[in-house]
Amino acid sequence: MNAIRVRGLRKAYKGHQAVAGVDLDVARGEVFAVLGPNGAGKTTSVEILEGHRDRDGGEVSVLGVDPAKGGREWRSKLGIVLQSATDAATLTVREAVHHYAKYYADPRDPEEIIDLVGLTEKAKSRAGTLSGGQRRRLDVALGIIGRPELVFLDEPTTGFDPEARRQFWSLIKLLAAEGTTILLTTHYLDEAEALADRVAVLAGGRIVAEGTPRTLGGRAHADATVRWLSDRGYTEIRTSEPTKAIAELSRNGELAELTITRPSLEDVYLELIK
Amino acid sequence: MTTAVLPGTLSLGLARGATELREFFRQKENLIFTVSLPAILMLLLGTVYVREVAQGQMFAASMIGAGIISTSFVGLGMSVVADREDGTLKRLRGTPMPFTSYFIGKIILVFVSSLVEAVLLMIVAIVRFDVQLPSTAEKWFTFGWVFVLGIISCSLIGVALSSIAKSTRNAAGVLNLPYIVLQFLSGVFISTAALPESLRVTGSLFPLKWVCQGFRSVFALNDGYAVMEAAGSWELGKIALVLGAWTIGGLVLVSRTFKWSNAAS
Numbered sequence: 001m002n003a004i005r006v007r008g009l010r011k012a013y014k015g016h017q018a019v020a021g022v023d024l025d026v027a028r029g030e031v032f033a034v035l036g037p038n039g040a041g042k043t044t045s046v047e048i049l050e051g052h053r054d055r056d057g058g059e060v061s062v063l064g065v066d067p068a069k070g071g072r073e074w075r076s077k078l079g080i081v082l083q084s085a086t087d088a089a090t091l092t093v094r095e096a097v098h099h100y101a102k103y104y105a106d107p108r109d110p111e112e113i114i115d116l117v118g119l120t121e122k123a124k125s126r127a128g129t130l131s132g133g134q135r136r137r138l139d140v141a142l143g144i145i146g147r148p149e150l151v152f153l154d155e156p157t158t159g160f161d162p163e164a165r166r167q168f169w170s171l172i173k174l175l176a177a178e179g180t181t182i183l184l185t186t187h188y189l190d191e192a193e194a195l196a197d198r199v200a201v202l203a204g205g206r207i208v209a210e211g212t213p214r215t216l217g218g219r220a221h222a223d224a225t226v227r228w229l230s231d232r233g234y235t236e237i238r239t240s241e242p243t244k245a246i247a248e249l250s251r252n253g254e255l256a257e258l259t260i261t262r263p264s265l266e267d268v269y270l271e272l273i274k
Numbered sequence: 275m276t277t278a279v280l281p282g283t284l285s286l287g288l289a290r291g292a293t294e295l296r297e298f299f300r301q302k303e304n305l306i307f308t309v310s311l312p313a314i315l316m317l318l319l320g321t322v323y324v325r326e327v328a329q330g331q332m333f334a335a336s337m338i339g340a341g342i343i344s345t346s347f348v349g350l351g352m353s354v355v356a357d358r359e360d361g362t363l364k365r366l367r368g369t370p371m372p373f374t375s376y377f378i379g380k381i382i383l384v385f386v387s388s389l390v391e392a393v394l395l396m397i398v399a400i401v402r403f404d405v406q407l408p409s410t411a412e413k414w415f416t417f418g419w420v421f422v423l424g425i426i427s428c429s430l431i432g433v434a435l436s437s438i439a440k441s442t443r444n445a446a447g448v449l450n451l452p453y454i455v456l457q458f459l460s461g462v463f464i465s466t467a468a469l470p471e472s473l474r475v476t477g478s479l480f481p482l483k484w485v486c487q488g489f490r491s492v493f494a495l496n497d498g499y500a501v502m503e504a505a506g507s508w509e510l511g512k513i514a515l516v517l518g519a520w521t522i523g524g525l526v527l528v529s530r531t532f533k534w535s536n537a538a539s
Contacts, residue, residue: 050368051368052364052367052368052534052535072280072370072372073280073370075368075369075370076280076369076370078368080365080368082361082364082365082368084361085360085361085362085364085365086360086361087357087360087361087362087365088297088362089360090296090297090300090301091293091296091297095293095296099289099293100369102281102286102289103280103281103286103369103370103371104280104281104369104370105278105279105280105281106278142365146369146370
């Protein structure tokens with residue numbers, strides 16, 4: 001059984017169709033990234049899966065349960081990492097993690113979790129005094145304290161500095177290595193590429209492409225661009241056989257500033273959401 | 275597959291209550307406005323108005339009434355708005371915690387903070403205005419049920435109004451405006467007997483007047499002072515009736531208007 005199965009999901013707000021027929025399958029143990037520009041329907045879709053929002057139509061099954069009817073047992077198997085929470089500001093990290101551990105039947109050890117998210121040195125600091133990156137790591141700690149089978153991460157690294165993002169990524173990889181299913185939304189393509197087994201691109205409330213980060217949108221089969229500096233300036237050719245092309249070109253001697261590039265995930269993505 | 279049992283609703287409610295209290299008393303705004311302001315007003319107004327012991331008793335009773343409405347109506351209303359604004363409610367909704375436990379936590383918060391408020395005001399009244407505490411078990415019993423019914427009805431109205439306020443900034447206005455106006459109409463700042471008919475009737479529609487009247491019956495030196503009330507008696511039965519009606523009305527309102535977040539669903 002898949003962790004998530006969605007067919008024909010629809011949701012409109014006051015005449016605006018935010019989600020217009022989304023199909024989605026996420027296998028157990030998979031890290032799945034949903035990419036898309038702002039307003040594509042990412043957050044709405046995820047909130048429907050979390051049971052935070054009603055839907056207008058379509059079938060949804062999350063861990064075998066319809067989120068609209070999910071009870072306590074079902075919720076205890078989910079880990080929801082909030083996007084912009086500032087709650088528990090006057091509690092210390094340690095107090096907050098210990099408190100949320102009480103909600104679950106079989107929580108992880110709060111001290112281990114604090115260590116896992118790298119907040120051991122901040123355990124006695126109040127949540128309101130943490131930096132942006134530290135605050136989000138606390139959110140992750142609160143999201144995974146109950147040993148969830150499925151974790152939702154909605155744009156988890158927005159506003160992070162590069163170092164905080166890398167630290168966050170290793171934390172997510174650690175969770176994935178333990179077999180946790182992860183659904184991630186992001187508009188950072190490098191993030192999807194670094195973390196996800198599979199990627200879907202959501203635009204205008206529809207999934208416009210789906211695949212692994214390497215093959216998305218026909219990326220693997222796309223023509224390569226060979227570029228070098230000749231007497232006439234920079235020259236480019238597009239070819240499906242770059243090795244052969246270079247072999248022919250290099251017969252006349254060294255090619256200056258030679259590069260071979262395929263479309264980056266970003267190129268593919270920008271083409272898809274046009 | 276784990277089959278461990280999820281923790282009980284009551285024990286989670288108690289855990290919520292402990293955390294609620296910890297957060298409430300760590301927030302300076304709560305300590306300054308919700309808890310200290312009634313005590314400061316009591317000191318200021320009392321110093322100006324109170325000329326004799328009997329007057330001090332009545333004034334202290336009304337201020338204690340106003341004080342517990344501050345912690346229940348304003349305090350709880352603000353805390354629910356803040357929970358909605360800072361993501362507390364959204365986070366809780368994503369956990370297996372039952373809604374009832376959240377509610378139990380809030381009841382504990384209101385009960386303890388109101389008790390702290392009442393004790394604080396009584397200490398100020400005793401130290402500064404030589405107020406005597408009631409001496410009979412009967413008076414304390416009256417104090418008890420007026421206190422409980424008063425904070426429950428006002429908490430519910432506060433939570434219902436919190437659905438209108440989208441941010442803590444709005445909430446300060448939505449909750450404080452009626453609270454301050456009602457203090458004028460309920461015999462806190464001005465004796466109800468001195469109010470024009472229209473204002474007195476308006477005030478008597480809301481719980482604050484009845485809570486204050488109930489407390490005046492407890493703190494009055496003797497029952498003869500009931501003649502100073504607009505009706506000429508303490509009307510204890512009517513107090514129970516009005517506060518009970520607001521409690522039921524508040525429950526209906528809250529169950530219909532409660533929202534987990536500010537976003538449209």
